[in-house]
Amino acid sequence: MSEQDNHSPQEPPQTPPQTPYEILGDQGIKDLVKAFYEVMDTDPEAAEIRAMHAEDLAPVRSKLVSYLVGWMGGPPVYLAVTGTVCLTDPHAAYHIGPRQRDQWLMCMDKALERIGASEALKNMLRIPMQQVAETVRNQDESEPAPKDPNIIAVGR
Ligand code: HEM
Numbered sequence: 254m255s256e257q258d259n260h261s262p263q264e265p266p267q268t269p270p271q272t273p274y275e276i277l278g279d280q281g282i283k284d285l286v287k288a289f290y291e292v293m294d295t296d297p298e299a300a301e302i303r304a305m306h307a308e309d310l311a312p313v314r315s316k317l318v319s320y321l322v323g324w325m326g327g328p329p330v331y332l333a334v335t336g337t338v339c340l341t342d343p344h345a346a347y348h349i350g351p352r353q354r355d356q357w358l359m360c361m362d363k364a365l366e367r368i369g370a371s372e373a374l375k376n377m378l379r380i381p382m383q384q385v386a387e388t389v390r391n392q393d394e395s396e397p398a399p400k401d402p403n404i405i406a407v408g409r
Pocket of ligand 1: 302305306307308309310313316317320335340343344347349353354355357385386387389390
């Protein structure tokens with residue numbers, strides 16, 4: 254009797270499913286985030302969200318690395334420092350509508366290309382990245398409401 258005729262249960266897959274963290278590792282996530290902010294810093298299509306960020310991108314770069322390490326299935330380093338993985342408060346000061354969200358996602362797509370991410374990894378991340386960016390969106394409209402011309406000292 255051949256192997257095919259034998260009705261034994263299927264063998265488990267040789268390689269178990271991997272998390273994005275297992276695929277990229279700490280160094281891969283650092284490379285991804287470095288590429289992400291390089292795109293944000295230089296691509297004219299991301300100029301609007303670049304302008305929301307501080308001149309020095311080093312602090313947010315290191316925060317996004319620690320966030321993504323945990324989010325991608327690695328140790329929860331951002332949670333350990335901040336006590337939460339909720340991104341609402343850190344983004345509350347910024348006007349993030351659909352256009353700003355899509356600029357952020359565009360930077361991430363280009364960063365994944367730059368680091369040579371596999372199609373499998375890109376497919377694995379596409380929907381969850383869209384979902385997390387959508388949770389950061391805090392406005393329905395991309396255009397900020399016009400500011401009251403009678404107010405002299407206006408904030409952001
Ligand atoms: C959707 C569009 C988004 C925009 C426009 C945006 C913009 C910003 C800005 C302006 C800051 C402050 C940076 C600074 O002070 O220099 C920030 C911080 C941060 N962003 Fe975003 N962000 C977006 C989405 C996301 C997403 C999807 C994630 C995670 C996957 C993320 C993770 C972070 C983290 C971890 C910080 C630092 C928070 C902290 O201070 O602990 N952001 N973001």
